[in-house]
């Protein structure tokens with residue numbers, strides 16, 4: 001498996017050269033990081049769950065006409081994707097106040113926002129992914145005005161879709177982060193959704209108990225991350241109760 005060429009390694013995923021030109025293999029690691037990787041742990045089985053949850057979300061987005069990089073899941077930890085040029089902007093959509101919005105602006109966590117808010121962050125670990133405005137993005141050439149328009153329009157569609165999807169299984173979509181890429185096909189460039197959508201990149205609260213079911217369990221040392229990710233997958237109906245998530249390969253059964 002490891003003879004493939006590694007194209008890029010991030011905090012939670014690795015990209016390998018794909019089987020055909022224009023494709024890549026996206027591998028989900030078990031690494032959990034927060035605060036720009038100052039906090040780091042391996043959580044056995046997280047990658048398997050995120051692979052499945054992200055597959056489910058991207059497949060559904062593809063089917064409602066939101067263009068994405070996703071082609072198909074290959075195995076427990078890998079999916080086949082279209083090679084794109086990642087736009088170095090993290091797009092955050094917020095429905096309920098939490099996280100850095102609450103700490104930066106003093107809005108109480110849990111307040112429903114008067115409308116969904118879109119924010120942009122410049123993807124740059126050395127600078128700790130600072131929040132930026134459209135002015136910064138266009139002035140420094142990270143994305144063009146039409147690309148920003150595309151990202152915002154797609155972000156709103158993703159928010160509407162995800163909000164409904166999670167609401168239907170008793171989960172509130174508080175906020176999420178998405179990334180986009182430029183897909184070059186026959187001399188035409190399109191902005192498509194890339195990266196992943198999983199409990200690593202969303203805030204998900206149980207609608208009744210307000211229990212956190214996302215990576216805040218790790219960021220805030222609440223414990224039980226895997227159980228909560230499994231519960232998200234279970235509610236979405238995408239994982240059998242007894243399906244293994246550890247993905248360490250076949251288990252040897254003793255014959256005696």
Ligand code: TMP
Pocket residue numbers: 092098099100101129175176177200201202203
């Ligand atoms: P924030 O409140 O910390 O700015 O996070 C907003 C959303 O973005 C939240 O759903 C978590 C997600 N997120 C990431 O996916 N990656 C990151 O590096 C950060 C800081 C947030």
